[in-house]
Amino acid sequence: MSWLDSQSFLGANSEQRLAEMTVGLVGLGGGNSHVAQQLAHAGVGHFVLADADHISLTNLNRLIGGTWWYVLKRTAKVAIMKRMILAINPKALVEIHCKQWQLAGDALKRCEVIVGGLDNVRGKDELDAFCRRFLIPYIDQGMDVHKLGAGHGHLVAGQVVLSEPGSPCLRCMGIVTDAALAEESRKYGAAGGRPQVVWSNGVLASLAVGLVVQMVTPWTRRARPGAYLSYDGNSALVKEAERFRRWTAASCSHYPHIAVGDPSFDIRKLVVGDVNTAHAPLRWMEWIIRFIRK
């Protein structure tokens, strides 16, 4: 009996599908730390993690897997997540990139799904464009804390958006707007630099994980491509966003199908590269030569 046997309701081959799929997690902050943990429990077998940050004291209130020990060691967030995933599923293959996600493009291109945990609009926009170019469904999580009027406290609100081929993109759904790009620097708004949002991150991350599982297993089908789930943290309600429900355009105008693929691709360069590497010395020979030189 496998530790994933109770997931049989997800449909035929679902355990195998989850084990074979590669999920990219971009930005390993509060939101995606929940996602990494849950996907490891769900049995996802391959991960590509990209984040340039190291844990600091201010992350300890929301980073799942974060500990004082890691803070003292200034451990990279991707390394913390890798250890957490392997502690849950030792068979998982976890590739980590402690650098900006744009520098890990080759690894991310291989992913079947990418889940974004970026806290800046420009980054979300660029990642959505990247995913559209390589036909990768992209799940974006966003959370914000707004100060209400005097005496009314704060509003915790967020959203999870699935942008995939055939669905509206983040621009169509109003997540990325020129105004939002201009206002980029505000980040967490009224709540300051270290908001206590671990529970609301968890809600959004669980919704994102649900979308990942739904996309890989034959468990259930959504009525149409894409998703936009809106979360009101104060009233603890999640609903489909009105904007998504009313979206009736035949296709997204920002990312036409004709634009998929790498525009600078040239097979002639690839073939030449292949020929050159075919004559390169074997890796074990390189190792012996290096050892002798030492």
Next chain:
Amino acid sequence: MKVSLKITGSLLDMVRRDLARPHFLAHERVGFLTAGAAAVPDALMLLVRAYMPVADEDYEVDPKVGARIGSNAMRKAAQAAYRPASTLLHVHTHGGRGLPGFSGVDLESGNEFVPGFFQSCPKMPHGLMVLSDNGATGLLWLEPGKSSMSIDRFIRVDQPIVEQWSAKYELA
């Protein structure tokens, strides 16, 4: 080098619907897929952009094969792949279920006309694809005049995402 091909579910369904239409003189229909490409470490990824059916009037009479298309159809396909530079994949279906295979005629004619695709778009690889009702097989030429390689992995980007890797799952 491994080759994978990604196609959206809606486009694949459209291709199947089009190829299933009867033709007044040909026994089967053919079409062309245009695709973008991307290099990933030790692999090549084809990302299908669009489907171009062969127009009814571009088929020629030939009782020896299921379908013969004229130079007009080839010219239109080459034109479609010219800008933006696209991979051209000649596609037809054998119907039935399971992993389809190329017939001798498919391979022979492919060896003849695929090198011609490099004339209009030398920077992209080109090839052939055959479908069944739930699977696909493909061949890709990286250079004209060289031998082809098989497309190892087909991914239907849909709900759910379906992968056909060594015929383990149905592409559907």
